[in-house]
Amino acid sequence: MAAAVRLVLLVLLLLGPGVWGQAEPPRDSLREELVITPLPSGDVAATFQFRTRWDSELQREGVSHYRLFPKALGQLISKYSLRELHLSLTQGFWRTRYWGTPFLQAPSGAELWAWFQDSVTDVDESWKELSNVLSGIFCASLNFIDSTNTVTPTASFKPLGLANGTDHSFLRYAVLPREVVCTENLTPWKKLLPCSSKAGLSVLLKADRLFHTSYHSQAVHIRPVCRNARCTSVSWELRQTLSVVFDAFITGQGKKDWSLFRMFSRTLTEPCPLASESRVYVDITSSGQDNETLEVYPPPLTTYQDVILGTRKTYAVYDLLDAAVVSTSRSLNVQLKWKRPPENGYIHYQPAQDRMQPHLLEMLIQLPANSITKVSIQFERALLKWTEYTPDPNHGFYVSPSVLSALVPSVVAAKPGDWEESPLFNSLFPVSDGSSYFVRLYTEPLLVSLPTPDFSMPYNVVCLTCTVVAVCYGSFYNLLTRTFQIEEPRKGGLVKRLANLIRRARGVPPL
Amino acid sequence: MAAPLALVLVVAVTVRAALFRSSLAEFISERVEVVSPLSSWKRVVEGLSLLDLGVSPYSGAVFHETPLIIYLFHFLIDYAELVFMITDALTAIALYFAIQDFNKVVFKKQKLLLELDQYAPDVAELIRTPMEMRYIPLKVAMFYLLNPYTILSCVAKSTCAINNTLIAFFILATMKGSAFLSAIFLALATYQSLYPLTLFVPGLLYLLQRQYIPVKVKSKAFWIFSWEYAMMYVGSLVVVVCLSFFLLSSWDFIPAVYGFMEHPIFFMFIQIAIIAIFKSYPTVGDVALYMAFFPVWNHLYRFLRNIFVLACIIIICSLLFPVLWHLWIYAGSANSNFFYAITLTFNIGQILLISDYFYAFLRREYYLTHGLYLTTKDGTEAMLVLK
Numbered sequence: 001m002a003a004a005v006r007l008v009l010l011v012l013l014l015l016g017p018g019v020w021g022q023a024e025p026p027r028d029s030l031r032e033e034l035v036i037t038p039l040p041s042g043d044v045a046a047t048f049q050f051r052t053r054w055d056s057e058l059q060r061e062g063v064s065h066y067r068l069f070p071k072a073l074g075q076l077i078s079k080y081s082l083r084e085l086h087l088s089l090t091q092g093f094w095r096t097r098y099w100g101t102p103f104l105q106a107p108s109g110a111e112l113w114a115w116f117q118d119s120v121t122d123v124d125e126s127w128k129e130l131s132n133v134l135s136g137i138f139c140a141s142l143n144f145i146d147s148t149n150t151v152t153p154t155a156s157f158k159p160l161g162l163a164n165g166t167d168h169s170f171l172r173y174a175v176l177p178r179e180v181v182c183t184e185n186l187t188p189w190k191k192l193l194p195c196s197s198k199a200g201l202s203v204l205l206k207a208d209r210l211f212h213t214s215y216h217s218q219a220v221h222i223r224p225v226c227r228n229a230r231c232t233s234v235s236w237e238l239r240q241t242l243s244v245v246f247d248a249f250i251t252g253q254g255k256k257d258w259s260l261f262r263m264f265s266r267t268l269t270e271p272c273p274l275a276s277e278s279r280v281y282v283d284i285t286s287s288g289q290d291n292e293t294l295e296v297y298p299p300p301l302t303t304y305q306d307v308i309l310g311t312r313k314t315y316a317v318y319d320l321l322d323a324a325v326v327s328t329s330r331s332l333n334v335q336l337k338w339k340r341p342p343e344n345g346y347i348h349y350q351p352a353q354d355r356m357q358p359h360l361l362e363m364l365i366q367l368p369a370n371s372i373t374k375v376s377i378q379f380e381r382a383l384l385k386w387t388e389y390t391p392d393p394n395h396g397f398y399v400s401p402s403v404l405s406a407l408v409p410s411v412v413a414a415k416p417g418d419w420e421e422s423p424l425f426n427s428l429f430p431v432s433d434g435s436s437y438f439v440r441l442y443t444e445p446l447l448v449s450l451p452t453p454d455f456s457m458p459y460n461v462v463c464l465t466c467t468v469v470a471v472c473y474g475s476f477y478n479l480l481t482r483t484f485q486i487e488e489p490r491k492g493g494l495v496k497r498l499a500n501l502i503r504r505a506r507g508v509p510p511l
Numbered sequence: 512m513a514a515p516l517a518l519v520l521v522v523a524v525t526v527r528a529a530l531f532r533s534s535l536a537e538f539i540s541e542r543v544e545v546v547s548p549l550s551s552w553k554r555v556v557e558g559l560s561l562l563d564l565g566v567s568p569y570s571g572a573v574f575h576e577t578p579l580i581i582y583l584f585h586f587l588i589d590y591a592e593l594v595f596m597i598t599d600a601l602t603a604i605a606l607y608f609a610i611q612d613f614n615k616v617v618f619k620k621q622k623l624l625l626e627l628d629q630y631a632p633d634v635a636e637l638i639r640t641p642m643e644m645r646y647i648p649l650k651v652a653m654f655y656l657l658n659p660y661t662i663l664s665c666v667a668k669s670t671c672a673i674n675n676t677l678i679a680f681f682i683l684a685t686m687k688g689s690a691f692l693s694a695i696f697l698a699l700a701t702y703q704s705l706y707p708l709t710l711f712v713p714g715l716l717y718l719l720q721r722q723y724i725p726v727k728v729k730s731k732a733f734w735i736f737s738w739e740y741a742m743m744y745v746g747s748l749v750v751v752v753c754l755s756f757f758l759l760s761s762w763d764f765i766p767a768v769y770g771f772m773e774h775p776i777f778f779m780f781i782q783i784a785i786i787a788i789f790k791s792y793p794t795v796g797d798v799a800l801y802m803a804f805f806p807v808w809n810h811l812y813r814f815l816r817n818i819f820v821l822a823c824i825i826i827i828c829s830l831l832f833p834v835l836w837h838l839w840i841y842a843g844s845a846n847s848n849f850f851y852a853i854t855l856t857f858n859i860g861q862i863l864l865i866s867d868y869f870y871a872f873l874r875r876e877y878y879l880t881h882g883l884y885l886t887t888k889d890g891t892e893a894m895l896v897l898k
Contacts, residue, residue, distance in 0.1 A: 347564060353571060468859055472862040487894045
């Protein structure tokens with residue numbers, strides 16, 4: 001009996017510190033998402049979002065155990081008693097007219113705005129220190145934020161997360177339009193991600209591709225959110241977003257077929273093991289102009305439909321945690337292809353003028369795969385004037401060969417490397433995109449043997465045609481100007497007398 | 512009369528349709544005797560596709576048709592075969608009605624002259640009777656429709672057939688006495704190929720005759736009417752030319768595209784024949800048009816002197832055309848002299864044929880007024896010579 005009681009006490013003792021002293025570690029979860037949106041102008045927008053939700057009350061307890069939530073930001077929140085923090089670094093401008101409405105737009109340069117807790121006494125002091133610390137974390141010159149470029153908006157910036165009251169004296173807003181975003185800012189931003197750039201969607205974040213874009217915006221948003229529907233407790237949400245717009249003309253000679261490989265020069269291999277959700281969404285709503293339909297490869301297993309920004313949109317969903325998506329090739333390269341109905345192509349035809357210019361026919365055609373296309377032209381050669389024949393007309397006349405210039409898609413992607421470094425045979429034709437190579441072919445020239453005239457013909461023609469025309473003219477003239485008359489038989493005549501002479505000699509009666 | 516004409520039309524359409532469907536159609540449309548660079552169907556199609564591409568059809572030296580033809584075929588390109596069969600049928604019908612009217616006029620005139628005793632007394636067998644003239648319009652239609660030359664031109668889709676239709680309608684309008692319509696059709700025919708300009712004079716003469724206006728320089732009615740007709744003709748021509756300008760917004764087509772007082776209809780026939788002989792790119796389609804008129808001058812048959820030789824010349828030359836062309840171009844064993852000689856012989860045949868008909872016509876006129884059986888002063892049979 002005493003042993004059982006001792007055992008229970010021991011158990012209670014053992015459990016005791018666990019129950020009282022140490023709270024269970026707060027749970028955090030990571031969701032990562034990539035949205036690819038083909039824009040109306042032919043460009044492609046890619047938006048990354050990494051959301052870490054930390055179910056903890058940072059204000060009340062001193063927290064020392066950080067798992068997914070980055071320690072730098074967690075310490076920032078607790079030290080400066082932040083309620084919300086929004087920092088964005090942007091290069092470029094979102095062209096709404098060509099690209100449509102963005103999910104999240106940020107001004108060019110650096111933008112920082114923060115809501116402080118009610119317990120903060122000197123907001124400006126905290127603000128100054130906050131901007132200095134952030135400039136250290138993100139390697140951006142945010143230390144230039146001071147009273148000369150800080151404002152306290154009263155109406156336009158409301159808290160984006162949970163808020164008890166909105167006393168605007170706790171809000172500070174600053175923007176530095178001169179700030180430039182570069183790799184130095186991307187690297188610490190990437191380091192805040194739980195999987196860094198090793199697994200999941202963050203493997204696509206390669207600086208050399210991300211900064212070769214028309215628009216690049218990276219942001220950090222920290223705000224408190226409800227943990228559940230009844231909002232009994234509060235969690236912290238950290239969202240790291242990155243939006244880029246790839247330009248169709250810079251990277252790809254105006255072709256509108258996109259793939260993850262072409263955009264980021266990487267493909268997705270495995271999801272981040274720390275993520276509870278890892279998805280790629282591709283916007284397949286639009287059918288494009290000119291009756292084009294968007295085709296996504298590989299075909300998605302699920303689609304998602306919703307009303308986004310006022311319009312109904314459909315998204316193809318690729319769930320990296322789903323074994324079926326990354327199963328076969330161990331890598332996921334989402335490809336977007338615009339299928340347009342076969343069009344006539346471009347035809348430029350300049351007909352010939354005798355002795356002035358030759359025929360020119362240029363056609364731009366798209367050859368279907370695994371097929372044979374034959375182009376045939378019927379032409380006639382006009383007969384030359386007799387002085388234009390060469391001394392050897394029976395050799396024949398040449399028809400110049402035709403030229404075929406083609407961009408052939410290559411099976412293996414070539415790296416567009418240095419011009420000067422590569423061998424000479426590789427650098428004949430300029431190639432800016434590794435997915436196709438340029439080739440120029442020529443056909444054989446034609447030798448046509450034409451009938452040559454007989455070079456005595458001018459004399460023949462002149463003589464005979466004049467004779468015929470004279471015959472015609474003579475007959476008609478006679479018929480038109482003469483009249484019928486009865487002929488009087490003529491007696492005499494020299495020929496008749498001679499004939500009668502010969503007849504008498506023969507003994508035949510005279511005429 | 513309508514039933515036999517309809518029958519002839521049906522037969523002609525059947526023959527043409529059969530040839531269109533056969534493999535000969537391609538072969539015939541390439542023949543140089545049937546199509547010329549001015550009337551080839553291939554060039555019409557080329558001009559239409561140039562128009563579709565946005566290039567002016569006249570920019571190359573290939574297309575020689577008029578803008579009205581372009582626009583006609585722009586809408587009718589799918590029914591091209593039907594269009595050509597219909598044009599042939601229209602030509603035949605126009606000639607039929609024209610010759611019917613002409614017969615009436617001839618008969619009326621003959622009656623008038625008989626009553627006025629203008630003819631010699633013993634020419635009874637030269638006088639034409641309604642009986643023998645009854646089937647002439649039908650024969651004319653048949654001659655045109657079933658002539659191998661016409662069939663070949665139709666199957667080759669040569670635009671010469673359209674020109675023939677316009678000239679036939681001009682003849683019909685002139686016969687009916689409508690100066691306005693005759694001017695319009697002549698303007699359209701001249702617009703397409705310049706040669707029908709020479710038909711202006713016989714047309715004018717016939718219209719004057721119909722209204723009994725004497726052809727004298729001093730006559731006021733003569734000048735008024737001539738002036739009206741000329742103005743209508745020139746006016747229609749100007750309207751058609753300007754319409755072409757507006758259709759294609761350019762004057763390009765002008766450089767590309769552009770000849771018996773008593774018996775104007777015979778004169779017209781001779782003119783058409785002269786056009787067919789002397790135009791720069793003659794084809795057999797032009798020959799077919801005036802050959803359709805032979806039944807009208809049936810009564811001259813007894814005065815034709817060389818009809819056998821001429822018929823042989825024309826038939827043999829027609830048969831030799833393809834042979835010598837093949838030898839020159841494809842076999843390479845003859846040279847162009849052969850083909851040239853044959854075309855020349857064909858033209859000589861045509862010239863002699865026309866002058867023979869002319870001679871026969873004049874001779875019949877002489878006999879009508881001077882009597883059929885002529886004797887010299889001493890009673891022997893006389894010979895007529897042209898002096």
